[in-house]
Amino acid sequence: MSSPDRSSAKRTTAGAKLAKTSSAKTASVKVAPKARAAPSVANEPSPQEKADFVKAMSKGIQPNTEAARKVDAKKRAAPAQSEPAETVKILRKIPAPGAVVNTAASEEALRVAAMIEKALADGDLNCLQPHAQQALIGALCKLYAANSEVGNRFPVVGGRTAVTATDVMVMCGALLKAVDLQVFELGMWQSWSSN
């Protein structure tokens, strides 16, 4: 029952903590794990605060509050008959669940993916040279993370895929190593940020 703002604030805090961890590591300063965990415990709301939050959520809008005034103002926004014609603005289009929206870049990416799959099937491991693989992996990693940050979460590989558990472990290990992260740091970040 937390708002998107709360969770993203939480993620940012966790991210900042992680940044601190890695910069501390580069400077070879040893920080005891307990000392690093302390701020997260201090920020934890008390059980009473949590109970009050849940109560406030289930009550709905209370009269004479800021929320009540805002909703009231929105409801009263209907203009009188004599006012000039209102304009219609499309704010957002939300596609049907599961609908595939193809863009030119998506089609190009699908073409490259198909080419790689075919080369793999033919045993041609040099179809993409390391620098090209690095560019693709780096860009996709950033794009996926940016989408996830704004709430566009989707499974990282499609349902019908031949990616094996070993492929995933090799790739994850290599990605962690590339940014000098240990598996336990990933675990800590996941538990702090609910990711």
Next chain:
Amino acid sequence: MAEQFVGKASEFKDGERQIIQIGKREIGVFRHEGEFYAYSNICLHQGGPACEGLTIANVEERLRDDKTSMGLFFSEKDMNFVCPWHGYEYDMKTGEHISDRSQKLRKYEVLTKGDDVYVVA
């Protein structure tokens, strides 16, 4: 109340939604099983964007003749949409809150004239 043109039916695929603004009002326009529905985008709970969350089939309990339960199933005919803030669930066809039918979102009439879609607001 005036008829406001919101788009072409042929460009509005089944299952799609548009959040539109008419004056200062925000309205969610849904196309579900060929029909159009339009509701105020202000959630009855705390004013969240009621029309922008998940759409999900209604959950119903099926009973045998002797009233023993066969379990919970997703309805094959009733669809709901869920406010993304705290999960208030509304009936797609009426805008009613599914567990308290006396509460409902403001519903706007939707007219189709040929391929043109209008919301009366």
